[in-house]
Amino acid sequence: MSKLVAFAGIQGGYNIVSKVEGRYKKALESFDATTKVGFPNTAYYLPVIYSLLGIKVETLEDMKKPLEVTRKLLPPHIKGSNHLPYLGPLLDAGMAALFAFEIDEAIRYLEDPDFYHVSEETDIDNGRIWLGAAEDTIFRKRGVEFVDGSAPGFAAIVGAAPNPEIAKMIIEEYQKRSIYVFLAANQNGTTCAEQLIEAGVEIGWNTKIVPFGPDISSAIFALGFANRVAMAFGGVPAGDYKKILLYNKDRVFAFVNALGDVNAEWAAAAAGCVNWGFPTIADTDIPEILPTGICTYEHVLGNIAHEEIVDKSVETRGLKVTISEIDIPCSFGPAYEGERVRGKDLFCQMGGGKTLCTEFLEIADMNAIEDGKVTVVGPDITDIKEGDVLPLGIFMQAAGREFQEDFEPILERQTHHLINYIQGVMHAGQRDIAWVRVSKAAVEKGFTLKDLGVVLHAKLHQDFKAIVDKIQVTLYTKQEDVDKLTAKARAAYVHRDSRVDKMTDEDVETFYSCTLCQSFAPSHVCTVSPERTGLCGAYNWMDCKASYQINPTGPNQPIEKGEVLNAKLGEFKGVNEFVAKASRGAVTKYNFYSMVQDPMTTCGCCEAIAAMLPACNGVMTVNREYTGETPCGMKFTTLAGVMGGGASSPGFVGHSKFNITQRKFILGDGGILRMVWMPKALKEEIRGRFEKRAEEMGHPGLLDKIADETVGLTEEEILPFLQEKGHPALDMEPLVG
Incomplete structure (x- = not known):
């Protein structure tokens, strides 16, 4: 954080507090100390002071105590040398400025009760565009939107854009995201609210574009609104400043856009907003506060182009925009x-x-x-x-x-x-x-x-x-x-x-489910382990683990393996219990490492399907891309139609292409040593990994002993080839006994 930021913010705090102290003194000279003060038709006194300090300001006399607190919050001025521009003193100066702003606006209501148009809508025809503090009827109607999620957050815009067209462009981008816009302060004699009116944009609570006031002090109404949300809808008691500020950081996703030159008073206001976790994003080249800490990400960003300021603001605040309607011509769901x-x-x-x-x-x-x-x-x-x-x-x-x-x-x-x-x-x-x-x-x-x-x-x-x-x-x-x-x-x-190449199923105690395809295959429950990727090929064990971390209630749930019922076939008590529940009793158990005995269920999204070839004492597999006939008498589409509904069919199983070369692939039936036929293109696709796995199993050159469509499309046609090549499957124990 630069010395310039700390100097400007703290100096701005001093300027604001001194000015308001002077105005308060004059008010005491003009009005009796017992004169009632406050914001019209609200029950929260001066809401920022009340919520954070627990002080009920009801009369002019009551302003004295928060003003004293405000003066004590001001830190020492920044020195020319050996300065310590820590964030803490700057935040204190900012908070002091905001307390002073609220008192200043309360005095304005007292001295000029007609300055603000107390309504939900503006009266542009009569020049009444400033709405001031939201009445409780408006607050309760609008504040709940920040709780139920219909309003993702609000942008507090201070100042004015270079021209009405840019102002309109920025506001419309916020409207697309259902983000409220609160307007305050002026820049070079004009305001963003006036620019919007000139550009033909309707403003007021009904359009979620709320013109609070023409001065920087009126920005306090936005913070008052936020704190009222915390008290009314968050149940946070007045005076519990930590909970109030944390509620706003975590639940009310607001931020400040500073349009135009940032003076010392604006710098103090920006520093004050950081206490709420509300960052400031400016269009001018101002000193930045980039380290994270109080705000979710950066605290102050400058020199952001107008075309980028909306996206950058949403990103910096960590605000998540919900798209409620999907604009397509077809029904969706x-x-x-x-x-x-x-x-x-x-x-x-x-x-x-x-x-x-x-x-x-x-x-x-x-x-x-x-x-x-x-x-x-x-x-x-x-x-x-x-x-x-x-x-x-x-x-x-x-x-x-x-x-x-x-x-x-x-x-x-x-x-x-x-x-x-x-x-x-x-x-x-x-x-x-x-x-x-x-x-x-x-x-x-x-x-x-x-x-x-x-x-x-x-x-x-x-x-x-x-x-x-x-x-x-x-x-x-x-x-x-x-x-x-x-x-x-x-x-x-x-x-x-x-x-997951170096992981084994024995390394972990937890597998993961995948039920993404149950709409097409109601009884299908895919279980993913380190050595058995999802049969669709899109998810491995690491992916499912990450998916569960993102969405703990989603389709990828942890499954405790539990007792090993059959190590050779890959049967686990915990998996069986989960599968029985997730398939609603349609499937009560299955094996990870066998396609002959109680294999895993299959859905229509599998990359490949393996089938038993009894005459060859082996198995074949066919991938989705291959459209021809196969030695089992069925094309892939026919196999998928028969298998893809979520059935556990002995002699058949869906799997991923990657799974073929994983160590546990149908290992209970002999593994890849049983593989006697697969499409030529698939052989070439997995050649590198297959040859490595075959060598591990003591059979280098196995892939070239496997028949493909160029050899034959029936068991009778491929058997002589297997005999000629000396395929190991022919010497293994019978696949079915």
Whole structure:
């Protein structure tokens, strides 16, 4: 903190207190000491003084005591050398200034009772635009909004913008976020309130744009309003200043915008607001107070461009904006999550083996993205005809003070159910094997791909407001753009998956559930362990742990393993108990490491499905991208249709591609030594990791002994190949006895 900040704020405090002391002395000369004072139609005396000091100021005489407290709060002036510009003395000077402001405004009410228009609305025609302190009827009507969340917070704007157009632009940005705006003070002979009137903007409590007064002292009405909220709705008793200030910091998300040159008195007011946890963000080049401490983040920021001041204010205060309405042409909600878009209803689709469809969320710098920006790069639904297919890349960028790289897959996976919430739109799969189908009915209502971004922006804000401050979505539909995004995404997927490489199921006592897909598969309960990633491939154990930390009541719940009932097959008492409860009794138990005996349930989002091939004494697996026939007699789509409803079907199990090379993959049945067939493209995709795992098991070169579609599509066709290559499965004990 610079010497200049401390000097200006403390000097401003002295100036304000001295001026008010002089005004109080004159008031005593003009009025009897027993003259009643206060703000009209309120029951909180002078609310800042009453709430923080517990002093009821009802008469002129009563002002004497808080004025004495105010004078004692003023710290020594800053010295020219060896100064100690600590934040504490500056905060005391600021608090003194605010106490003095409240007394000053009370004297104004006494001396000029018609100065403020005591109403909820302005009377512009008669020049009555200043509303002063909110009456209790207004306060109770509006204050509750700061408790129930309908009002995220308020911006106390002091001064004036360079012109009415800029003033209007700033205020409209706050209105979009449902943030109240409290106006006070003037700059160069004009005020923000007057600029808004000139720009044709209606002001008053009814529009959430409240012109308190033309002087910096009238900013005290905003703080009085906040403290009344703490007392009336927070139940904080008057005089408990610590609880009052903490309530405001934690519950009333307010901040100050200083527009125009900041003088010493403004500096004192800004310092005073810091006591509430309310930071000041200015458009001029003022000395800043950047370390965090009293405020959630920085205390004072300067030289912020007008185009950025709203976003920077929201970010600095840590204010979480709730988007109550999602502006898309289709109905939206969980009721549509299990809806299917079948062939006769289909207008177009992306992914699902027809094209490449990738979804990827990446952490971004706060200044690098624009919250709410949704862009479609390439053809949209309006540019194609019924029956067409498009490649699709859904690129989401998230930023937030509390956002971490570990949270990327958690938010990315929300794409599945959030898109499914749109009536007439279906989503399956994940990562780079997603599948989006759009119905004719949705297109007739006006649905476009941009609406996907609108939904993702709104719901990720809504569901993850504790960690997300900004979301930007870009949707690519040109093949070259989707290819670039997919390459980038796949590198990120590898990095995410590698985090659990060295962990074992024995290392932990807790696994995690995932029930994101129960809308499509009601009895499905996916359990994720260090050595068994989620069958969708999007979540590993670390991801689920992070998801639970973000949302303790969400779909990823901790499961205590409990007693090991069968170490070879991977059966745990705690897991069985959880699964029975979460599946509502449909499934009472399953094994982690077997596909032959009571395997885990499967949903339609799995990346791959393994099936037993008895004649070869082995198993095969087929990934979603492969569309051909397989030796088990079923394509992937048929397998998914049979398995994907949440059933535990001996001889079949859904899994992720990464899981194939994890150490516990069907280890109870022999592990990858049982793998006798898989699509050629999948073999190449996992070759590096597979060969490493095969070598660990004493069978280097195993991958080249595994048949693929170029060898055959039936057990009879691939068996001679396996015999020729000396596949180990042929010499293992029978898979079924």
